[in-house]
C-alpha cells in the first residue's frame with residue numbers, strides 16, 4: 001500500500017515527487033510512455049527561473065527526478081492502464097499489476113495533437129513528426145514544413161532552421177497565437193517562409209511510404225497547390241492524457257481535468273498537477289508549481305488522517 005502515487009514523470013510529476021519524498025512519504029512515480037514529459041522533447045528552456053544562461057529541457061527534468069530520488073522517491077517504468085477511484089485506497093493497474101494508494105497525484109500531461117488526415121497518420125515516423133527535437137536531425141539540408149501558429153510552431157520552425165535548407169511555416173489564419181518575442185524571432189529568421197491562411201489537405205507519397213510533398217489549400221481564396229517537402233512537423237497543440245479517468249474524474253469538454261480548488265479534483269484524495277489540468281499557462285515553471293501544490297495537499301490530507 002502506497003501513501004502517494006504520482007502518474008507522470010514530467011516537470012509536474014517530478015516536482016510533486018520532490019516534495020512528497022522530502023516529506024517522508026516515499027512516493028511511487030509511474031513514468032508513463034513519455035518519460036520526462038514534454039520537457040524531454042524540447043531544447044533550450046530560457047524562462048525557467050534560476051538559469052540565467054537557460055537550460056536544456058531534458059537536463060532540467062532529469063535533474064528534478066534525481067532530486068526526488070535523493071529523498072526516496074521510487075520511479076516505476078510503465079503506463080497506467082486502468083484506475084478504480086470509487087473508494088480509497090485507490091486501485092491502479094500498471095503493466096498488468098494492481099497497486100493501491102491512499103492518495104493519487106495525476107500529472108499525466110498532454111500529448112501532441114495531429115491534423116488527423118489519413119495520409120498524415122500513415123506517414124508518422126516516415127517524414128511526419130510532432131517533435132523537432134527528436135527528428136530534426138534527419139532533415140539536414142532538406143525542405144521542412146511546420147504547421148501551427150502558436151509558440152510551439154515558432155520554436156520548432158526556428159530550431160529546424162539549424163538543419164533544413166528552408167522551413168515553411170503553414171498557419172490556417174493570418175494572426176498568431178504565438179507570443180510576440182517568439183513570433184518576432186521566427187520572422188527575423190531568413191530561412192523561415194510564412195504561408196498564411198493555409199491548410200494542409202494531404203501528405204504524399206503513401207506509395208513510397210515517405211513524405212515527398214503536401215497538398216495545400218488557401219482557406220481564403222480556395223486555391224490549391226502542391227509543394228515538395230521532405231519533413232512535415234505538426235505543432236498545433238496538445239490533448240490532455242485523461243482518457244483513463246473518464247467517468248471518474250470531472251473533465252472539461254476538451255478532456256482537461258477540472259479543479260475543485262487548489263490542486264483538488266472531484267474525488268477526495270486525488271490531486272492534479274501540470275498540463276493535464278492547465279490549458280492556460282502550460283509552462284515548465286507553472287507545472288512545477290502545480291506539482292508542489294498537489295504534493296502539499298496530499299501531504300496535509302495524509303497528516304490529517306494520521307498516516
Ligand code: NAP
Pocket residue numbers: 047114115147148149150151152153155172173175176177178179235236237238280281282283
Ligand atoms: P497553441 O498556443 O494552442 O497553438 C496551437 C496552434 O495550432 C494555433 O495557432 C492553432 O491555430 C493551430 N491549430 C490547432 N489545431 C489546428 C488544426 N487542426 N489545423 C491547423 N492548425 C491548428 O499551442 P502551442 O503552440 O503548442 O502552445 C501551447 C502553450 O505552450 C502556450 O501557452 C505556449 O505559450 C506554450 N509554449 C511556450 C514555449 C516557450 O515559451 N518556449 C514554447 C512552446 C509552447 P489557431 O490559432 O487558428 O487556433
